[in-house]
Each structure stands twice: as structure tokens, then as C-alpha cells.
Amino acid sequence: MIFxxxxxxxxxxxxxxxxxxxxxxxxxxxxxxxxxxYPAETFEQMYLIGVGSLFxxxxxxxxxxxxxxxQFSNELAEFGSKNxxxxxxxxxxxxxLGPILTGLMVAARVAAGIxxxxxAMKSSNQIDALTAFxxxxxxxxxxxxxxxxxxxxPVLTIICDIIAIIGGWIIAVFISHITSTTxxxxxxxxxxxxxxxxxxxxxxxxxxxxxFISCYKGFSSEGGTKGVGRATxxxxxxxxxxxxxxxxxxxxxxxxFFRGYx
Amino acid sequence: xxxxxxxxxxxxxxxxxxHVSFRIPAGEPRxxxxxxxxxxxxxxxxxxxxxCPTSGEIIIDGQNICGLEEKRLREIRRQIGMxxxxxxxxxxxxxxxxxxxxxxxxxxxxxxxxxxxxRQMLGFVGISDEYLDRLPDExxxxxxxxxxxxxxxLSTNPKIMLYDEPxxxxxxxxxxxxxxxxxxxxxxxxxxxxxxxxxxxxxxxIGDRFIFIDAxxxxxxxxxxxxxxxxxxxxxxxLGPFRKSIAHVHKIDFV
Numbered sequence: 001m002i003f004x005x006x007x008x009x010x011x012x013x014x015x016x017x018x019x020x021x022x023x024x025x026x027x028x029x030x031x032x033x034x035x036x037x038y039p040a041e042t043f044e045q046m047y048l049i050g051v052g053s054l055f056x057x058x059x060x061x062x063x064x065x066x067x068x069x070x071q072f073s074n075e076l077a078e079f080g081s082k083n084x085x086x087x088x089x090x091x092x093x094x095x096x097l098g099p100i101l102t103g104l105m106v107a108a109r110v111a112a113g114i115x116x117x118x119x120a121m122k123s124s125n126q127i128d129a130l131t132a133f134x135x136x137x138x139x140x141x142x143x144x145x146x147x148x149x150x151x152x153x154p155v156l157t158i159i160c161d162i163i164a165i166i167g168g169w170i171i172a173v174f175i176s177h178i179t180s181t182t183x184x185x186x187x188x189x190x191x192x193x194x195x196x197x198x199x200x201x202x203x204x205x206x207x208x209x210x211x212f213i214s215c216y217k218g219f220s221s222e223g224g225t226k227g228v229g230r231a232t233x234x235x236x237x238x239x240x241x242x243x244x245x246x247x248x249x250x251x252x253x254x255x256x257f258f259r260g261y262x
Numbered sequence: 263x264x265x266x267x268x269x270x271x272x273x274x275x276x277x278x279x280x281h282v283s284f285r286i287p288a289g290e291p292r293x294x295x296x297x298x299x300x301x302x303x304x305x306x307x308x309x310x311x312x313x314c315p316t317s318g319e320i321i322i323d324g325q326n327i328c329g330l331e332e333k334r335l336r337e338i339r340r341q342i343g344m345x346x347x348x349x350x351x352x353x354x355x356x357x358x359x360x361x362x363x364x365x366x367x368x369x370x371x372x373x374x375x376x377x378x379x380x381r382q383m384l385g386f387v388g389i390s391d392e393y394l395d396r397l398p399d400e401x402x403x404x405x406x407x408x409x410x411x412x413x414x415x416l417s418t419n420p421k422i423m424l425y426d427e428p429x430x431x432x433x434x435x436x437x438x439x440x441x442x443x444x445x446x447x448x449x450x451x452x453x454x455x456x457x458x459x460x461x462x463x464x465x466x467x468i469g470d471r472f473i474f475i476d477a478x479x480x481x482x483x484x485x486x487x488x489x490x491x492x493x494x495x496x497x498x499x500x501l502g503p504f505r506k507s508i509a510h511v512h513k514i515d516f517v
Contacts, residue, residue: 124348124353125346125347126350126351126353128307128310128312128346129350129352131312131339132339132342132344133339133364133368134336134340134368136332
């Protein structure tokens, strides 16, 4: 009986949180449309998200590209199909690994930062102070961060894709002894509209997920510094899980309806 | 004028305010006293429209602010200056940016004009120019509180000033400075002022009209003599040793 009560309690809390997140997300979208706009804050966020995450993304892309190429080249060698290495790398990175690794890395780094910053402002009454001055705190704090994510996450994903493919090229040419032309030609063959499209749509969706969840968790944090810490952890967890679920849904939808373009 | 009419406020199952009613005429000060956690600060949040009462009406200048749309609320907030507990200064901005923030956001003033206004205001609250480019973290608690008062005054040229525990955590000298600043503002600008505090000794130095809140209820509303003579056990317990000395406390004039 107690077990059922706990489950019901979880479901109720999940439903309530989902509803609150939904309404908060609508407020954020509305705040992006109206005036005043905050260009200085928006560019600052673009810099913090983009430039701040660059090193991490380059390292992730390089590591993933090299590791995958090493694994695939050994397997493909058994079937005498090493020439397909570039083709497989392009598909795996453009469609899946590039967006998802970038999304998860940015979720870990940026979502935590956004939630902690907004949560700290809330616990020290700074958000109430903004409201008292007749300033919409969602427009002032959340909208620039969301715009920063929408602009920079696709850019970071493209950089991750390029670095991963370059990392793969280094392994393919110098360790697996595939000619550079073979690898590059195979990669080029898979740079088709469908693969590029899916590789851009995913980070845009992920940026909304990270922006909505991290800002919501910051604004709804309660309980002082301990509450901010808890909200930050939940923000990263929820963003990461949502990204993984969204990634699967997008892949499934694309395969169901746009297979001819891939 | 500010009027509360049978205001109730709850968060979840917890009742914060119960049937709170009072009236504060325009230009008058009112000190709201009570134990920590009695619901005093909630009254200020309700006046600012940062929270909505569960039931009842909050009338500001003849208009019930409960349920007003955000745009109209923002217009009302522009008549109100709020000094939050601990100042609530924007910690990523300098002292000058904090004080001039409202002018930067809501007016077409040029930067040098804003800076002139900021310098004047900082002078008014007793902060020298050398602190203009400092961050709030680099200031003492009392200085932060004075910057917060300056920010509230410059921001809205308010008709109503709300102070949430303005002297809590300050040393005696700084407390005297803040109280004298509040008294000076009340005398020179004639703004309706509500000061929330649990520091009973400080309360008597600011004004002589009190509302005592106990466990979310108005236990007393009246002048200093009524407070002193009250037989309500909640008031007697709260005043404790200060009860006998009330007659000897005088308002502090700004020096």
C-alpha cells in the first residue's frame, strides 16, 4: 500500500512539474517575441556558451572521431571493406554522435551554469528586485540564454562534426593506412541533404530542451544554497535524459517519413 | 493609501497570513513588527504584487491590485521603492550600475546624465564616489543597505517605500545611520513608508504607528501608547523588557 502511495506521489509530482515546465516554456517563447530586447546580454550568453564550450567540444569530437575510426577500421578490415570507413563515419557523426555528444556536453556545462546562476539570484532576492523595478525577469535572464543556445549549439555541433571527421581522417590515413582520397570521397558521398538536415535539426531541438529546463529549474529553485545545488543537479539530469529521448524520437520520425532523403 | 481587506495568503497547506486588515494613509509611515517567520515580509511581497493573496483585497491608491495583469502591475510597481533584506543588489554589477539600473532600463537618459544622477544619489545616502566602481561584495552590510536605498529612490522616485528588515545584522553605528536615513526620507519626501522589522528597539526610533503581526494575524494596530498599554499577551510577550522603556525612546534625526 505504501509502495503504491509512493508511486502515485511520484506520478502526481511528475505531472505537476511537467505542467509548470510547459507553462514556463510558453512564457519564455513569448518573452523572446516582445520588447525590450537585450542584445548585450544575448551576445554575452552566445560568447559564454559558444566560446566557453569550444575546447570541450573540440576534445570530445576529436576523441569520438578517433576512437570510432579505430574500432570500425578493425571490424571493416575483416570483411575487406575499409574503403567504407569514411561513409560510416560521416553517417554516424552527422546523424547521431555529433549532435548527441555536443548536446550532452553543453547540457552538463551550460545547463548547470544557467540553473546555478538564476537559482542564486532567486535565493538572494535579485529576481524579486528586477520584478520590483518593472523588469520582466524571464525576458531579461531567460530569453538571452535561450537565444544564445539556439544560435550556438548548432554551431558547436558543426564544429564537433568537423573535428570528429578530421580525427577519423588522422586514424584512417596514418594507422589504418587508407588513402586520404578514399576517406574524403567516402565522407563527401554521405554529405547529403538528409544527413545535414538531421544534424542541424537535432541541436536546435536540444537547445530548446536545455534552455527551457535549466531556466525553469533556476527560477523554481527553493531552499537556499542547498536548493540551488539540488536544482542544478536535477537540471543536468533532466536535460540529459530529455536529449536522449528527443534524439530517439527525431531519428525515428526522420526514418519513418524522410528515409528517401538520407 | 494602502489598504488590506481581509487578506489571506497560503503556500500549499501552510497558512501564512490570516484575515489581515489595515489601512495606511498616504504619506504616513507604518512599522510592522513581529517575530521572525510571522508573515511580515509576505505583506511587502503582496504589496509589490510578487505574490497573490488566496483571498481578500489589497488596495493601492483606490485600485485592487489582486489579479491585475502584469502590465498594469508593472505600472503600479513603478510608484513603489523596495529595499530588500540584505539589499538584493545585483552582484554582477558595480555600485554605480546598480543605482543607475532603472534609469538605464526605462529612460532615454544618456550615460553621463545617469552617472550624474547616480553620484548625487550616492551622496544623498552617504556613499562616497570612490565606491562607484566597486562590486556589492566589496561593501559592508550597512553600505550595501544604503546603496539599496539609493537604488530604490533613484529607480522610481517612489510614492511608497518598503523596507524589509533594514537594520538586521548591522552594527549599532550602521544601524543608527540607516535609521536616520529612513527618517530623513520620510520627513523630506513625505513618502508612504512601511518598515518591516523584528528589531523592536530600532522600530521605536523610526515611527510611532505600529502593526504587530503574530502567526500571520494582526494582533495590534495603533500608536506607540496603545502598544505600550496593550494587555494582549502576545504583545506583552513580544515587547518584553522594552515595554517599560518605550516612553524614553525618541526618533533619530538625520545628522
